[in-house]
Amino acid sequence: MSKALERREKLRIDLILAAERMVASRGLAGLKTRDLAREIGCANGAVYNLVTDLDELILRVGSRTLHRLDEALSAAQSAGDLSPQETLVRIAIAYCDFAAENLELWRALFEHRMEADKTLPEWSIEDQMQLFRHIYQPLAALFPKRSREELGITARSLFSAVHGMVALGLEQKLVAVPLPALRKEITVLVRAMIDGLIARAV
Amino acid sequence: MSKALERREKLRIDLILAAERMVASRGLAGLKTRDLAREIGCANGAVYNLVTDLDELILRVGSRTLHRLDEALSAAQSAGDLSPQETLVRIAIAYCDFAAENLELWRALFEHRMEADKTLPEWSIEDQMQLFRHIYQPLAALFPKRSREELGITARSLFSAVHGMVALGLEQKLVAVPLPALRKEITVLVRAMIDGLIARAV
DNA sequence: GGAAAATTTGAGCAACGCTCAAAATTTTTG
DNA sequence: CAAAAATTTTGAGCGTTGCTCAAATTTTCC
Numbered sequence: 001m002s003k004a005l006e007r008r009e010k011l012r013i014d015l016i017l018a019a020e021r022m023v024a025s026r027g028l029a030g031l032k033t034r035d036l037a038r039e040i041g042c043a044n045g046a047v048y049n050l051v052t053d054l055d056e057l058i059l060r061v062g063s064r065t066l067h068r069l070d071e072a073l074s075a076a077q078s079a080g081d082l083s084p085q086e087t088l089v090r091i092a093i094a095y096c097d098f099a100a101e102n103l104e105l106w107r108a109l110f111e112h113r114m115e116a117d118k119t120l121p122e123w124s125i126e127d128q129m130q131l132f133r134h135i136y137q138p139l140a141a142l143f144p145k146r147s148r149e150e151l152g153i154t155a156r157s158l159f160s161a162v163h164g165m166v167a168l169g170l171e172q173k174l175v176a177v178p179l180p181a182l183r184k185e186i187t188v189l190v191r192a193m194i195d196g197l198i199a200r201a202v
Numbered sequence: 203m204s205k206a207l208e209r210r211e212k213l214r215i216d217l218i219l220a221a222e223r224m225v226a227s228r229g230l231a232g233l234k235t236r237d238l239a240r241e242i243g244c245a246n247g248a249v250y251n252l253v254t255d256l257d258e259l260i261l262r263v264g265s266r267t268l269h270r271l272d273e274a275l276s277a278a279q280s281a282g283d284l285s286p287q288e289t290l291v292r293i294a295i296a297y298c299d300f301a302a303e304n305l306e307l308w309r310a311l312f313e314h315r316m317e318a319d320k321t322l323p324e325w326s327i328e329d330q331m332q333l334f335r336h337i338y339q340p341l342a343a344l345f346p347k348r349s350r351e352e353l354g355i356t357a358r359s360l361f362s363a364v365h366g367m368v369a370l371g372l373e374q375k376l377v378a379v380p381l382p383a384l385r386k387e388i389t390v391l392v393r394a395m396i397d398g399l400i401a402r403a404v
Numbered sequence: 405g406g407a408a409a410a411t412t413t414g415a416g417c418a419a420c421g422c423t424c425a426a427a428a429t430t431t432t433t434g
Numbered sequence: 435c436a437a438a439a440a441t442t443t444t445g446a447g448c449g450t451t452g453c454t455c456a457a458a459t460t461t462t463c464c
Contacts, residue, residue, distance in 0.1 A: 045414065
């Protein structure tokens with residue numbers, strides 16, 4: 001590869017990492033092209049040589065966040081040999097903890113909205129799909145009779161419900177819930193949801 | 203009241219209604235002061251005579267949305283004389299339907315974020331608290347032994363879980379779920395959550 | 405080394421929320 | 435009712451924003 005292209009690649013990575021740091025510290029709204037350019041040492045116009053858009057940059061940062069989240073959920077899924085129920089609780093708690101520890105980056109995943117005409121790139125959609133798979137496996141163990149499609153729907157429902165509790169729980173707007181209390185609420189409700197689903201399944 | 207103040211009040215109401223229409227049609231990001239000023243027939247600077255901030259204006263619009271949502275949930279709560287379980291399902295479905303029918307206004311409730319130093323006005327916090335009360339009553343009927351505080355926590359958990367399903371369900375980013383399917387998922391999971399909570403309570 | 409190709413640059417554009425001296429209007433006063 | 439005083443409205447303008455593009459710079463190639 002030519003020297004110019006090497007430098008370009010290096011700068012692109014610097015840019016994404018700088019953007020990640022900036023979102024983490026100042027929130028998605030605090031991400032500014034001029035600050036980014038100063039941070040990585042180039043002209044502000046140069047940002048658009050590395051990335052077509054701020055949208056793309058945000059998606060790149062989001063991709064990194066999703067992969068780290070994926071790792072956190074994987075760790076929770078394979079820790080110890082728990083029952084499927086308790087594995088699901090662990091995953092939900094891991095999701096909550098990740099969101100709390102990576103608050104602004106996690107928020108950015110859901111705050112960001114593309115303009116109506118632009119569509120999400122393929123790799124970004126792929127990233128998001130992967131998340132449900134951690135829930136899918138324990139669910140499949142609990143409901144062996146259900147079809148792949150049914151399990152997928154249930155997995156998304158469970159994920160969404162936990163996401164809602166975390167989202168509103170970490171929101172300062174509504175009553176600020178202390179993190180330990182939130183973890184407890186999640187544990188209670190996930191157990192209840194699974195119990196309820198099993199009871200109805202028989 | 204003086205003629206000047208009357209006109210001011212009228213304009214302020216016009217402004218809020220215009221803002222509501224603009225958010226509903228173009229989303230929160232499409233709310234622009236210059237367009238608002240043109241719409242209600244005044245100078246762009248005049249917007250700041252009626253409202254201190256765009257933040258305040260958004261909060262005013264949010265307040266109206268919350269009140270309409272409150273009405274929708276009230277209607278669902280008092281329709282027929284259903285069991286507490288089925289009332290909770292009805293409320294959840296009503297929430298889902300309201301969000302779908304008022305997509306951008308409903309989104310604005312959660313997308314909007316104040317700058318860190320500014321705090322929410324009292325009336326806005328009050329508005330938000332009211333929402334849980336619809337869930338509280340059927341829950342109290344189901345769990346007569348629980349304290350007010352415990353019921354409040356459970357109410358918020360249930361609300362948050364349903365909110366999460368609606369939020370991710372109506373999001374175009376993830377797999378777009380057809381509305382009837384979403385309503386069905388919500389019904390299933392709310393019933394499961396309640397069943398599970400009751401089973402653990404005995 | 406020097407011409408050609410590719411890349412980087414930063415001034416500049418349009419649009420944004422918001423401000424504030426000046427203009428217009430309303431209210432008070434004589 | 436007219437002039438003075440108080441109040442309200444106005445819109446040009448400020449500082450920022452994401453993004454563009456002709457010009458300057460650097461790299462590539464022979």
